[in-house]
Structure formats: C-alpha cells, structure tokens
Amino acid sequence: MPMPSSVHPSRRPFVILSVLYTAVLFSSTAWQHYLLGSQVWDLGIFEQFNWLIANGGLNQISSLRNITPLQDHFSLLLLPIALVYKLSPNAYTLLGLQSLAIGCMPALAADLCLRKGVNRGLTWALALAIVLSPYGFLVNRGDFHSDVLTLPLMLVAIREADQPRRWLYYPCLLLTLFAKNAQALFGIGLGLYALAKGQRNRAAITLALSLGWWFLATEMSSAGGDHVGIRLAYLGDSKLEILTTLLTRPWVVLHESSPDSILLYSLGLTLPFLALLGRASWRALLGCSPIYLTNIISASSIQRELNHHYSIGILAFLIGACIDALAQSNQASLLRRKRVLFATMLLGVAAFLGYGRVSYFSSRYLPRLQEARDFQQAKQQIGPNDSVLTIANYAAHMAGRSRIEQIEKPGYGAVSQYDWIVLPAPEIPINIGGKLRPVRRSKIGGTVAQIRRQAEAAGMNCRAANPSIVLCSKG
Structure with a gap:
C-alpha cells in the first residue's frame, strides 16, 4: 500500500515502523482477549461504561462497578470514546484504539526528533527503543484504560512546554487531564518540567490547572473512591500527614514496597532508553517524578507492574528525556552514534525478553x-x-x-x-x-x-x- 503523498520521504520509514508496531500490538492484545486472557477489571468495566454512554445511559449505574461511568475517575474522555464504540460496539474497538495510540509513538517521536535536527541514526535508536519497550507491549495486552489513549498527547505537551505558541500545548494538557483524575500527577510533572525549562508563567498555569482538576475530578468521582488516597493511607489520613510521614519516616515505605520490587520495576521501564539519556534529560526525569514516586510508595503492588497503566505518563517523559538529550548529541562522532544504536538495541532486546511475558501465550492462553x-x-x-x-x-x-x-x-x-x-x-x-x-x-x-x-x-x-x-x- 503506497504511503500518502503528504508524508515526507524522511518520515516514511518511521511511519511504516509505526504501522507494523500497531499491527503487532493489536494482534497480540486481540489474540489474548480471544483466548480468554482478559478480565472484567478493567476491560469489561470500561466496555460497559462505553456501552452505557453510547446508549444514553450516562447516569445509569454500571452493574459491574456499581457506579455511573463518570463516577469512576471522572473520565470525560469516555464521552468521545463512546461515540467511536457506538459505531463498532465490542471490546476489540477499545483495544484497537489503544493499540493505535501506542503504535503511533515511534513515528511521532521520530518526527519530533527530526524537527529538532537529531541525527537519523539516533532517531532510529529512539524509535527502536519505543518498539522494544516491554511496558508499551504489556500495558496494551488484554486490557483498556482511557489514560493510555492520551500517550501521544502527553508527549506533544512535553515537547510544546517551552514553545511560545499555546494553541497546541493547552488542548493537549486538558485532554490528558480529562482521561482520569489521577492524570493530575502528569500535569504536576509537566508543570515541573516547564519550570525547569524556564517557563515560569506556563508552569504556574499548568500546576493550577492540574491541581484544580485533581480536586474537582476527585470530588466528582468520590463515589468510586480516591484510589491514590486509599493506596497511600498507610502513610496518614490526609495529604499533609502523608507528606509529613514521607519527610520524617521515609523507611516506612519499605514495609509496603521492597527495594528489589522497586529496582525490577525501574529497570523494566528504563532499560531500553538508558543509552539515549544524557545530562539534558534531568528536566524530563524531574517531570515524571510525581508519578514515579507515587507508584513506588503505593501499598498496591500493581502500580509497580508493567502490565498496568499507572506508568503511562512515565513512558511519555522518558521519551521526552531522550529527545532532549539527543538534540544535544548531534556533534557526536559516527562511532559513538553507532555505539548508542547498538547499545539501545541490546538493552531493548534484553528488556523485552526479560519482561515481555511472551511465554504466557503458550502457558496460559x-x-x-x-x-x-x-x-x-x-x-x-x-x-x-x-x-x-x-x-x-x-x-x-x-x-x-x-x-x-x-x-x-x-x-x-x-x-x-x-x-x-x-x-x-x-x-x-x-x-x-x-x-x-x-x-x-x-x-x-x-x-x-x-x-x-x-x-x-x-x-x-x-x-x-x-x-x-x-x-x-x-x-
């Protein structure tokens, strides 16, 4: 099938890679779902939410969740998703949308790199790191979450954080926040990133929007429970008590989250990208800290598992961190660029083989x-x-x-x-x-x-x- 004429020749190989990546993602998640490898939490719940909204039941109680669709995380993004679901009402539609959102990341990241003048060899290294990331593969398999659909928007917002234009940055931020109440953690991280980039006004507005959304969405979804608060309740009964405990008795965290689980979780997320990070990456790594720290101190171990959606914002910041570093690596020698590409492929393959759970198809499905x-x-x-x-x-x-x-x-x-x-x-x-x-x-x-x-x-x-x-x- 010929590529659209609007795609620049320099981008076409990355678009082809994204098409192939999307096909692999959808095939694996659809196959796992067909083989009864999906559970009602959360694919079934989100399908019923979308079915209710698509059929005029926005305020109807979900029999699977015992709350209305918007009382679960106050995900306003379900409204447009339900319109697509109505055209093809089955779980494969939701899985397809999610596969498309993750699958477009190599082409999107490559486009952002090339716009910043990054060498094509290093751009290929980042694209391959995304494809080989076990997290992108696992988070898509047999499950659905609306915040995963915002991964491209999160990356665009990160790249636009220090741009003078506003028309792209703020819509991406708002759509990302609308995915669920806890996406405020990404917004807070984005505000920190903008501040580190020297954009004080944008950082202040971003933090205000994110915190405002968090309080509003948490109140609107109170019937479904404050999941962040519940999982950090061992640290205190209020946000102030939680912060006080973390500052005065941080070792309490180790009772809920062991060092080895934190290490394995961190390696699984970062291993494919390690060779691409550099000194310029610190701002984006600062940006992912609100999500990362929340995950590693959570009493719920699923927040440190790569097949769950809690780290999707971290993936966006990791890619942004790589782009920041690569934009300053154009003076690297040809030998160094080849070494970076080789190291990325080696680390990516090791991460995928170690964390990808491909063997589950033969043993469980x-x-x-x-x-x-x-x-x-x-x-x-x-x-x-x-x-x-x-x-x-x-x-x-x-x-x-x-x-x-x-x-x-x-x-x-x-x-x-x-x-x-x-x-x-x-x-x-x-x-x-x-x-x-x-x-x-x-x-x-x-x-x-x-x-x-x-x-x-x-x-x-x-x-x-x-x-x-x-x-x-x-x-």
Whole structure:
C-alpha cells in the first residue's frame, strides 16, 4: 500500500515502523482477549461504561462497578470514546484504539526528533527503543484504560512546554487531564518540567490547572473512591500527614514496597532508553517524578507492574528525556552514534525478553483455545439485551449490555432473576494465580457448582452447550 503523498520521504520509514508496531500490538492484545486472557477489571468495566454512554445511559449505574461511568475517575474522555464504540460496539474497538495510540509513538517521536535536527541514526535508536519497550507491549495486552489513549498527547505537551505558541500545548494538557483524575500527577510533572525549562508563567498555569482538576475530578468521582488516597493511607489520613510521614519516616515505605520490587520495576521501564539519556534529560526525569514516586510508595503492588497503566505518563517523559538529550548529541562522532544504536538495541532486546511475558501465550492462553471457541459458540445464543450471570473471565466478553454480574463479586442476588447463567464445565482449566487448574479444583469451583444447583432448583434449564460451557436459561 503506497504511503500518502503528504508524508515526507524522511518520515516514511518511521511511519511504516509505526504501522507494523500497531499491527503487532493489536494482534497480540486481540489474540489474548480471544483466548480468554482478559478480565472484567478493567476491560469489561470500561466496555460497559462505553456501552452505557453510547446508549444514553450516562447516569445509569454500571452493574459491574456499581457506579455511573463518570463516577469512576471522572473520565470525560469516555464521552468521545463512546461515540467511536457506538459505531463498532465490542471490546476489540477499545483495544484497537489503544493499540493505535501506542503504535503511533515511534513515528511521532521520530518526527519530533527530526524537527529538532537529531541525527537519523539516533532517531532510529529512539524509535527502536519505543518498539522494544516491554511496558508499551504489556500495558496494551488484554486490557483498556482511557489514560493510555492520551500517550501521544502527553508527549506533544512535553515537547510544546517551552514553545511560545499555546494553541497546541493547552488542548493537549486538558485532554490528558480529562482521561482520569489521577492524570493530575502528569500535569504536576509537566508543570515541573516547564519550570525547569524556564517557563515560569506556563508552569504556574499548568500546576493550577492540574491541581484544580485533581480536586474537582476527585470530588466528582468520590463515589468510586480516591484510589491514590486509599493506596497511600498507610502513610496518614490526609495529604499533609502523608507528606509529613514521607519527610520524617521515609523507611516506612519499605514495609509496603521492597527495594528489589522497586529496582525490577525501574529497570523494566528504563532499560531500553538508558543509552539515549544524557545530562539534558534531568528536566524530563524531574517531570515524571510525581508519578514515579507515587507508584513506588503505593501499598498496591500493581502500580509497580508493567502490565498496568499507572506508568503511562512515565513512558511519555522518558521519551521526552531522550529527545532532549539527543538534540544535544548531534556533534557526536559516527562511532559513538553507532555505539548508542547498538547499545539501545541490546538493552531493548534484553528488556523485552526479560519482561515481555511472551511465554504466557503458550502457558496460559493457547491451552484455552478450545474453550475460547466453545465459549464464542455458546455466546451466540445470548441476546444483546439479556441479563447475564457469569465468571469474571467470561464477563469481559459480554460486558456490552445493561445487566451483567460476576459470581466472584458478592451481592449478585437470586440466580433466577437472570436470563442466562454462563458457567465453565467442571473439568475446564481456568487461570488461577497464573496457573491453569480445573474449575472443580479451583477456588470458584464450589461457587460454580452451587449456582448451577440453585438455578436448577429455581426451574432454570441447565445444559452443556458444548464440552466447555454450561448454559442455564429460563424456560
């Protein structure tokens, strides 16, 4: 397929790389989702949010989350996302949008480098570091978060922080903040970056907007809980107490976050970019500090795992830090540029092999191929308006409806109120703590058997739809 004539010849190789990268990202996340490697938290929840908004249910309670869509992080960005979802209402649409946002980063970063006069060899090094980053690959797999969609906007805002024009900087900042309340941490970091760049007025405005958004969005999403506050509650009951504890007793953090977990997390994020960083990178590294410090002191270990979205702003600042350093490396000798490219490829490959979790496809996902086929076949019998009770793993594939509940969550009520109950057969292996175990021997095995007995006692017709799936229906 020929490249559009509007793409400058010097940019075309990077655009091609981004197209290929996007294809790999979407293929891997779509394949993992099809193989039942997704969970209701958070892909299923966000699909139901988008389904509700797309169908006029902005103020309707989500059955999976027990709050309205905007009460979860006050993500205003869900409004335009829901318009796209309405055109193609399934989880693959959300995963495709996310793959596109991450996949365009090599071309975007290369364009920013070339505009600053960075050598093409060093520009290729940065593009390859992005492609080989295990974080970009993992954060996209089998899950969706609206803040990940803003990754290109975050990088543009970073690059525009010291530019005299405003028309691009502030829209990118606002759209980034609108992704969720905790994106204020990125905004605070961006303000610090602008201040370090000598842009005092822009830094003050950015910090004011970010803090104002944080307080507003946190209040508007109070029904969903202040996740940052909850995960830092061991440090104190208020923001002042948290800061006091960090300043006077910082060693308390080690009770929740071990040094080795912090080291492994930090290496996984930075390893592909290490050879590209330089003295000029300190401003962008300062910018990522609010997010990074929050993650490493959090009581929730998932904030230090590379398959979660909490570090997406750090990735944007890391790329910005590399661009800052490369812009001052144009006088480097040809030998040094080759060494930087080689070191980046070596570190990137090592990071991807060490952190990429590619082996999960053979150990956790492909063994469920037959179950995935059977599930898709059984799902065809369920209407789009029918209410469903099922396990969390299956709920991620049927969340585009008004009423769906998971058996793992207490409070799903009487089984007879649902049009359909979808259960795995007793001998089907499901993923429990990273290992595949037959349902009857898993922690939900007893619940699955109990629900089937309750459904049959209530007069529902329970039958094996195929070797993998049991369907219970009314009448």
